[in-house]
Amino acid sequence: MQGEYVLVTGGCGFVGRTIVRALTEAGARVRVADLTPPSAHPAVDSVVGDLHDPRIQAAAVTPEVTGIIHLAARTSVLESVADPAGVHAANVTITAGLLDLARRAGVSRFLLASTNAVVGDVGETRIHEDIPLRPLTPYGATKAACEMLLAGYAGSYSMTTCAVRLTNIYGPGMAHKDSFVPRLMRAARDGEGVSVYGDGSQRRDLVHVEDVARGFLTAWASRFTGSVIVGSGRSVTVNELVEAARRATGRLIPVDHVPAKQGEMPAVVVDISRALSLGYRPRLGLEEGLAGVWKEFAGSAAEAGTAGGEQ
Template identity: 50%
Template sequence: MLVTGGSGFIGRHVVAALAEAGAYVRIVDLLPHPEADVDIVLGDLADPDVLTAALAGGFDAVVHLAAVTSVLRSIEHPELTYNTNVAATQALLEAARKSGVEVIAFASTNAVAGPMRSRAITEHEQLHPLTPYGATKAAGEMLMSAYTASYGLRCACLRLTNVYGLGMQAKDSIVARLMRVIRLGGTFEIYGDGTQVRDYVAVSDVVAAVRLALTREDWQGPVVIGSGSSLSVLDVLDVVREVTQAEFDVRHAPPKPGEMPAVVVDPSLARGRGWSPQTSFEVGLRRVWEEWSRADLATVAAGAPVAPVSAGGHA
């Protein structure tokens, strides 16, 4: 099994779970993996030599996570975002097809849908991405669709909502930003009035979806992966205060460009295909806080992982 982006937040969980299940796993990433015994090809997936080395020996399956993952960074660097999220994805698909890969699980996003036009986002939404990040993920999905239809390479595009869990110290998403403010001090910025709603899904539930996508033939095309129950930023602050019992300063800042006004998803398709979220936001957040609260301040300040992630089904 090849995992692109295997040194990242979700990647480290996927690698641990697949290895625990007995799969031979290689990763390809710009950054080293914190565990020395992981088989890694270090480099840029967009580099043809790196891609060739990554697929050398042949794999049945690929989990494609490597990407420019920050919405704001994608707005600042649209060409880099295109090169990584589209051109490298096309190169990966072509090399995978030629080397006999049978299935690709691709980390997409509900940001492909753009502003909500119905009660909840499903796979049937017309795509109106608001940022280079959303647009390049949509393009990745289209390429996956073509490779499935033209070459029989089964591709499952998991449209993830906001993923949180253990080992997210390097992330800039809301849960990590809150944990940093609580541990390091400072002020938490609420972008806009804080009533915007988001869906939060535990990384262990994302790993379960990846494993189903790799093994079940009916996982093909886009599949929405989210808890199905959204919280406003103000709700999240309430849960965080309750779980951590911490006091912290907040201030309102202007909304960030490209922010989706609301994200409410309906994961019925995934449910019908054997997946269901197992971890509530409160339970998952308690585990995250347990991890952050015992980390030393230097580790938190460096954004370094606190501990190796395990395959034990944590948040």
């Protein structure tokens, strides 16, 4: 990455912080565009503001930038159902604006954080990049639209554009989130249980955030244009995830089975062959990765206990 100057939108988020660190460690200069300054990486340049504002976009995308990693988005499926127009504006309109600024500034490389939700529910079928796009939610539709924009800019302007489709991401730094892994960690820390939808046989591919960063750097180095799935390549059931969390934390974590949510996908099983062919190699197994997340949650509990004793 020596000589590269990368704009990372959403670089202060859970995934963004890890990617920014990986870029800087690889020798790249980095500019972060986010609503907040990048306090975790004070050496990087920053553009602070809302990317809905054309002035913020113009300040972020300048000719010295050699490429863009676009992470900033609204990612809640439920939020997209409640506010489809707002999520479209945040995901599609901003992406279109950044792409066109990149074209005009001569920034020829653009990587997008996408999702396997662009293909909808394919049942037990292994998901690969050539499955037709059939999103079932406004969120999935916005990411499918962004992928089409990338393809159009690659075809018309010879830009290198890559949609990196991500599976379920976990890792340190997600204490504020409400996805299943942090719920498991909070339950272990607080001596409580978790609710599992249905019988827990749903299958998911969980990928560590550090492997996600490796995936983006691989896509960048390969100059690949198109879509590529980045995951662990191994799907586990929710029940297996609970057992892995019990082993990683050493806690019981009781489970309460509740009725399944309508429309929940029974399986997310992905084929990462294309990413592997580009040089991507996931390194962190599930239990090892969960142990790292647990260390953070257990540490926060210990700090709270120390603080309580000092008062």
